[in-house]
Amino acid sequence: MPDRLDRHPKLATSFVGVMSFVVIAATAAAIFGIRWQAEDYEVRLQRELGLRSAQALSQTFNKAIEREWDSLRAVAARTADASTEEMQDFADAVIQAGGQVAWVGFASPDGMIIAGSRGERVGEAADQWNWFKSGFSGETVGTAWTKKNGDESGERFINLSMPVTDQNGDTVAVAVYRLRIAWVADYMADAASNLAVGAIIRDRKGQTIVDTRGDDHTEELPPRVEGMILAGRPDADRTALQRTDEGHLYAVLPSFTHASMPGFGWTLIVDVHADSFAEALPDFMRGVNIMIAAVALGTLLCAALLFRHLTRPFQRLIQTATALADGQVVYPREEQTTRESMLLSAVLARLQTQIQSLRATTR
Numbered sequence: 475m476p477d478r479l480d481r482h483p484k485l486a487t488s489f490v491g492v493m494s495f496v497v498i499a500a501t502a503a504a505i506f507g508i509r510w511q512a513e514d515y516e517v518r519l520q521r522e523l524g525l526r527s528a529q530a531l532s533q534t535f536n537k538a539i540e541r542e543w544d545s546l547r548a549v550a551a552r553t554a555d556a557s558t559e560e561m562q563d564f565a566d567a568v569i570q571a572g573g574q575v576a577w578v579g580f581a582s583p584d585g586m587i588i589a590g591s592r593g594e595r596v597g598e599a600a601d602q603w604n605w606f607k608s609g610f611s612g613e614t615v616g617t618a619w620t621k622k623n624g625d626e627s628g629e630r631f632i633n634l635s636m637p638v639t640d641q642n643g644d645t646v647a648v649a650v651y652r653l654r655i656a657w658v659a660d661y662m663a664d665a666a667s668n669l670a671v672g673a674i675i676r677d678r679k680g681q682t683i684v685d686t687r688g689d690d691h692t693e694e695l696p697p698r699v700e701g702m703i704l705a706g707r708p709d710a711d712r713t714a715l716q717r718t719d720e721g722h723l724y725a726v727l728p729s730f731t732h733a734s735m736p737g738f739g740w741t742l743i744v745d746v747h748a749d750s751f752a753e754a755l756p757d758f759m760r761g762v763n764i765m766i767a768a769v770a771l772g773t774l775l776c777a778a779l780l781f782r783h784l785t786r787p788f789q790r791l792i793q794t795a796t797a798l799a800d801g802q803v804v805y806p807r808e809e810q811t812t813r814e815s816m817l818l819s820a821v822l823a824r825l826q827t828q829i830q831s832l833r834a835t836t837r
Contacts, residue, residue: 493777501770508762517717520746524725527671528744532730534665535675535742538658542574542634542651543613543735550638550649553580561589561647562596574657576631580638581606581648588647600648609635609648613736618655618677630655630683659684671746676703678739687745695724695743702726703741722747791818798826 549568553561558580565578569591580589585601600606608614616633631652638647658675663686666673672687674695680703695703698716703726717723725744729737 489781490778493774493781497770497774497777501766504766505763508766509759512758512762520717520723523671524723524744524746527666527669527746528725528727528730528742530669531662531665531671531673531744532727532742535658535662535730536732536735538661540732540735542653545571546634546636546649546651549578550636553638553649554640554646558588562593565589565591568651574653575651576629576654577650577652579650579652581650583610583645583647605633605635605650606648609650610637610645612637615736615738617679618681618683632658655683659686662686666744671744674743674745676741676743683740696722699724699726699743703728703743788814788818791822794822798822798829 545568549564553564556564561580565580568578569575577594578591579587579595579600581587581600585599585606587595587598587600590596605614605616608616613636614634616635618630618632620628620630622628632655633650633652635648635650637645638649640646662673662675662684666686673684674682674687675684677683694700696716696718698718702716702724705728716726723746725746727742727744729739730742731738731740
């Protein structure tokens with residue numbers, strides 16, 4: 475009998491082993507489940523941040539450009555009946571208001587520049603320039619272009635132009651604002667930096683107007699994102715967002731300028747990188763792992779104490795039953811921990827009484 479018993483584990487050993495396995499398995503499942511949920515939430519948060527960042531940058535850009543349009547409209551309205559000298563005064567005054575406007579000009583209906591900031595280009599013909607031809611009949615935004623310097627470097631500009639009309643609605647001049655794209659880039663870079671995202675602006679020809687990601691992040695956009703830009707459909711679920719395997723999420727807003735302005739034909743691309751959450755998720759998971767481990771250890775300790783409390787009466791009763799089997803006179807202790815221990819204690823007491831009676835009879 476003892477040899478056979480030695481080949482089987484004790485109840486406490488079996489309980490601790492099974493309980494440890496259950497707790498470890500449950501802990502691992504909880505950790506992996508929470509991590510999966512956290513990563514899924516991170517993706518959804520990144521998507522939400524991408525959309526909100528794109529909308530915020532769009533609003534920032536539109537407010538800045540709308541100020542220039544409002545200024546140009548105000549200048550055009552105030553110069554409808556102005557003399558050439560007054561137009562020249564306006565052209566000189568506007569460029570002193572800030573660094574965003576590089577040059578302001580007025581051209582007569584026959585295409586001759588009659589006023590220009592600092593007197594530049596006055597007397598030149600403008601009838602072949604796009605800003606004059608398009609601006610003669612309505613508000614228009616030109617294509618980004620580069621003014622070459624002597625050292626082959628160049629500064630990029632974009633022209634905003636509109637007609638100056640008199641009380642009868644006749645065009646008496648064409649007004650033009652030449653905006654520095656560097657100002658647009660700096661303005662967007664500040665806004666994108668505050669949002670911790672990258673911003674790219676493409677014009678209608680596919681040229682990159684602004685890229686706030688810096689020289690170290692000028693890699694080509696993924697083909698799917700390029701396709702979204704070409705498609706130009708602002709569908710938030712299918713075409714506005716694209717997440718790559720590298721952890722980037724791109725939000726694409728085609729034709730993102732307000733309807734109150736002429737269409738620029740520009741596309742805004744916002745780059746949200748997973749590094750934005752690189753510190754938050756590990757810290758969160760570290761805290762969760764510690765909490766789950768503490769709960770698991772506490773559960774295991776409480777289970778061990780409960781097991782000890784419930785099994786100690788049975789261990790004493792087993793010792794009593796063994797003594798009875800060996801012929802020893804041992805009266806079992808009355809156990810009241812559980813109903814089963816009380817019943818077993820009563821049964822052993824009856825057995826002990828019957829054994830004592832039999833011994834007395836045989837004598």
